[in-house]
Amino acid sequence: MTLFFLGIASVLLGGLSALALRRQASLAAIAFGVLVGLGCALAVVPAIRVLAGGVVPDLRLSAAVPGGDWVFGVDPLSAFFLVIVLTVGAASALYGISYLAPEAEHRPVAASHLLMSLEIASLAMVVTARAAMPFLIAWECMAVLAYFLIVFESDHAEVRRAGLVYLIGTHTGTLALIALFAFWAQFAGNLSFDALAAASPRIPAEGALVFALGVAGFGFKAGLVPLHFWLPGAHGAAPSHVSALMSGVVIKMGIYGLLRLVILVGAPPAWWGWLVLSLGLISGVLGVLWALAQHDLKRLLAYHSVENIGIILLGLGIGALGLRYHAPVVAVLGFAGAVLHTLNHALFKSLLFLGAGAVLRATGTRLMDRLGGLARRMPFTWTAFLIGSVAIVGLPPLNGFVSEWVVYQALLGSAQVPAARAAILAVPGLALIGALALACFAKVGGAVFLGRPRSPAAEAGGEVPRSMLGPMFALALACAAIGVAPMIAVVPAIRVGASIGGLGGGPMRAAAAAVGPSLLGISLLAVLLVVLAGAGWWLRELVLRRRPRAWSDTWACGYAFATPRMQYTAASFAAPLLHAYAPAAGVQVERTAGAFHTHPKDLVLDRLVLPLWERLRRGAFRARPIQHGRLGSYLLYLLGALLLLLLYLAVRVEGVGP
Amino acid sequence: MSWSGIAAVAIVLFIAPLLPGLAAKTKARLTGRRGAPVHQLYWDLARLWRKGAVYSRTTTWIFRFAPVVLVLTGVLAALFLPLDGQRGVVTFSGDLVAFAYLLALGRFFVVLAALDTGSSFEGMGASREVTVAAFAEPALFLALVALVLATGRLSLTGILGAPLAHAWPAAAPALAMVAVSLFLVLLAEGSRVPVDDPATHLELTMIHEVMVLDHSGPDLALLLYGSALKLALVGALVVAVIAPRAALPPLVGLAVLVLGLMVVAGIIGVVESVMARLRLDRVPQFLTAASVLAALGVILMLVA
Amino acid sequence: MVLLALVVLPALAAVGAYAHRAPEWRAPWLGLGAALQLGLVIFAWISPPPPLFDGWLALDALGLVVLTTVSVLFAVVASYAVGYLRRENPRGGRAFVACLLAFQAGASLVALSHHFALLWVGLEAMTLAVAPLIFHRHDRRSLEAVWKYLVISSVGIALALLGIFFLATAQAAAPAGTRPLVLEDLVAGARQLHPAWLRASFVFLLIGLGTKMGLAPMHTWKPDTYGEAPCVVGGLMAGTLTSCAFLGLARVTEVSAAAGIGPFIQPLLLGFGLLSMAVAAAFIIGQTDLRRLLAYSSVEHMGLLVVGLGVGGVGAYGAVLHMVNNALVKGLLFLAVGNVLLNLGATSPARSGILRRAPLSGVLLLVGLFAVTGSPPFGPFLSEFAIVSAAFRGGHYWIAGAVFVLLAVIFIGIGARILDVVHGPASGDAPAPREDPWLVTGPAMLALAVLVLGVYIPRPLFEALSNAAGALGGWPP
């Protein structure tokens, strides 16, 4: 634990040095990078130890405020999320150095670095806190700091708006969590997690209210449909490395919270499992569908976060059902799939956001219909982005496939659990999600990197500096590693899954045995893919070396291939699918003589939340006349209140005698 | 990993180009024409392989890499199917997911290659391809889920093996529906009528053909072979569902498979001669129907 | 003697400040008054002073908490006022400083008096001392504001007096030798009090003191007054005046709790509390004037306090703690807003971009925002948490639910406005002036205090709060 806090301290020190040395930019960059990197490296050590089966003693600070001692500890779940926080956090922070550098003169870059390190620290605190008070404090710090990271470009009105929507969403979630613990407190001696867990049997209706509030509170953070409405705007508006952190780590804290809840309360009621499962399905399908409709690269990626949260929730839901219906292996696999996909999504989604950031830096636009042909100008970025795309679509030989496969295993495994058999219907849903994701990333790759540039900006784009490529390739490497050698991630994930269910070593070993051979098979498949692809490429080159090779324009069926504008746009590419899924896709189609446009609308934010708020506002303004400024009526209110109370007095005066 | 298995894979890899020819032949005969010889595709592939290649200046390595990936994924997917009726060359619990996702990987790269050319035609084809796939994938998985429920196994070898044979008498109607929906999926994956028309010569109406418009020479050969192989694999899946051969000795099973594939190709030909290509925005309905069939099968299994 | 000094010294300082015509002597007088009182308070913490005048003046836990809060707040306001008087010298500032000190003397009297009539005198004195402060600009708007303030709160305080007389009547049957209207004897003999008169007195005191606290629907004077008064005065009113009025209400609640008419008063408290929060929410939505916004936020928090009293148990503890937090946060917010007005001009309609023009004040405003909306790790979070958990514990699930919904709405309203001010497009291209340390130090101290109270409650303070809660029939968490 000391090592952990040492690391966090070093991270914070890095942020402070960035602020202190802001006059000498290069020095500040070095200090920030070194200290943050070192700190993350230090702090991850205890986590690794725990995931390897070791134990780290808790740290307990005697109570300074009511609610019991402040305890910090690292159990398998915390350790797993700690790894996510620190790896992605370090990558984003390091990337941020040169990503923000061009803004140094007109925006508070140093402050942003400091906020970043604070954010990493509070994330680490969230996953290690073992009592309600420090948990809530760390939680709110994480949320609010994230807000300030998002509104870095606060001179743009839409950034401010997105930030406000985010803040409102997250604060509402926090209120739900406060309600959760305030309700729970009445059954427990104090607010330490141990006490709360001990008190959980006393919660009426097997903790129904706690679980419901948990879904509301943590759901806002995780961004599951329909609580996702803050997410696309915030991720789109934030600086790219912040989006990477938000999408990769911050929203995952919602998942962490739900899993922690399961640990504390024990097997959730059946309805909760089904609820989470169906929420996962809805979020997955709608998320990817809405992603297809986007034209803004970062908003598109943001909606994919919603989709992947859906996949994670599928695992979580089936795990909960397995727990409830005493199918330990299904439970372990479900939870393991959830945490594993959390890790994988953190890796490839932050990779993708960093790639998007590189595109943004190079071309200055996020609109896909202005981009194109970047594969030639930014080959390294394109390679990294392609790896991320294959991973997020869940294709072999990368990590996305591994975690989706584990979730599939859990869902298919429910065939053996009579009470939960219906859960297997989620399998085709997951397949649909995969197919749609494939369509979406074909669209992204095609529109942004392939074909010909659609605008001068895209023509101008060039490769970004190494300091930005480095983090991207580090993440890509991690994706490939987990894809080729799944055991390194799956085995710890299974340990975590077992710990979540409160299941002993037995189920853990059973689950490990159940997937062990398959993992070997997957690993073999991945190796074959890589090796044979290389061999095939080499063979093909060998063959073609002796053949005439000519270069010309793209064959346009007899026409001369005139302008890049003739290329298929992202909008047209997605149109058939969106048309098939209307109205759920939530796009407004606009056909003019010369053009075809689709305008994405968020069904929840634009059709539900904002209208409701508008109605509330109008209602509030209807109350304004109360304060119309005439003293006489003010006194009348007073008189009225007095008479009302006297009436109450008269009613209640008999009854209780002296 | 049995020798019969490997032999089976080799044979399927070899006869794959035969199937489109057979379909075309059947169609020709039924429409009173003589038609091209059955082995036409072999000749085409050979000729293309010997040719040189012309590349668009717009394209990048993706364009040239995709054909390799398509064939490779097809070959690897073949390893999972119990082609000899006994067991796949590689098999593990949950490999059915790997099977489907391998095919998806191939599709992903072909689509990217199409977009790499920056041509509006190939963009159009790519868009249609992913649309069709997005509707075919759930149907395929629903069918697989039905098989999982019927057999209680999680590997292709398992769900297509002995237990399936035992499940047939109990759940004949459900399995029949599953088989039909798998056949519809086959039509889509193999880009046949009524989803796509390989014989058309108007780019605006094609799906798969228009995607590979710009490829030439060996690349085109690889692409054509890859799609033929995909047809063969899904066909093998259909055959395996209709005629589980776990009881038969490997060689007989293999013979049954080859025969079955011929029959399937024949049926495709028949369908193509009696049906016209659907309007593109009707395709989703068509494939949704496939999903619904499979879903009915699954529901029957669940309530049983 | 300490108790007497606590009241008399500020009063004498007021007289001195008024008598002493030299302008440069105003800040010293103010500082002297504040410092003396703060010192006495610290002394009172170290050695609890004995009661005075046959128990009319005494210092119990609740009084001590209130006294400490108001004197800390006053010290900060005094330091701020030094800078403020430099910037805009309100008509010489002689009456200004004198009234500030007189107001503080009244506040101390309220905090110390255990005799209800004496408490009333103190409240009335505060009420009147503030009037000239509100009216210092001598324009039509401030005239209207002070008129409404005077009439409404005078009516309220008159009704409170009637309530106090009722209380005396309820005591009529008390055995000989009981000191009339003295808190200890009222509590001791609570069971002999005449229930009908006691209830009547509670009703009138609730209306009267509620008017001074600003509970809906008696809150109408608040937005106008806070909207027109200078921010120094606004902070003092929102922090000190409300706390003193709440103290009065808490005293009656003490008696009622002892007399066992809780079932009678609980619905009243809960009803007024929720109504106040609801009205505040309705007026906070879309509120553009910063000071009116703060006024309604004050209404909201008064409602929260009363809800805390109503749910009882840990809620009582939460209410007392929340009174402290609210006083500090309101002081912080009003002073920060004061800086905003000084920096961006009180007249410019669209004020924003304070974070660029005056970073320190901007940060202070942000701290105030998150503190006042009850976000961890700031003090108000702990107190609100105590109140809502008490509501759950008492089985008032609907009350708790309503509170949470209203808190969410209010957060949206306040957040939208304040964040717009903090980092909107910077209005006014004039180079930002250096921030006057006098105008920043005080609020910064308050911000620090609010933060500390959120993560660390000192042992003595906790005991004081617990005793106060105990007196109100509640208990610590």
Next chain:
Amino acid sequence: MQGLPELLLLLVILTCFVVLGTTRLSACIRAVAWQGLLLGLLPLALYPRGGPHVWGLTAGTILVKAIVLPRFLRWAIREAAVRREVEPLVGYVVSLLFGVVVVAAAFAVSRTLPLAEPAREMLVPASLATVVIGLFVLTTRMKALLQVVGYLMLENGVYLFGLTHVERIPFLMEAGVLLDVFVGIFIMGIVVFHINREFDSLDSAHLSELTD
């Protein structure tokens, strides 16, 4: 109707009705002055042998409520160049009827609030009636000055009730209360004076700028 106190209390109520019914500001002020005088006499009537405490109370009350404040108010309107009519929101007749209802209600309510010593039982209804009528005047009269008058009546009502405790609440207390009332009215008067100067009228309807 036995004894002097009851008679005085009746007169107090009558003065309330005068304020409700009269049309001229000066008449209202005179009525309030009379009310002050009656209030001053009441302690003597209630506690004939009350000693210096009662005498002091009487003296102070008469001085403040019957002499100083009315003069002060008269000064305020003499300064004010305004029409001297009351211009009520609610007509005189209705006001008077309201007064009657209030008095009746006051008597009814005070039955449920028994006093320790029945001799004073008419104090309660009288004070309640005065309080409510004072509030009524405050709310229904637009002239700022009349609102001050209404407040004064309100205070008088409260004071009336306070008389039930003359021997229990020591003189110091009474003095403090009296002083506060005096200062309160005084400040109000000053504000009224300013309102006059600003708006050339005592009509508080002008004071409705501050709204939401």
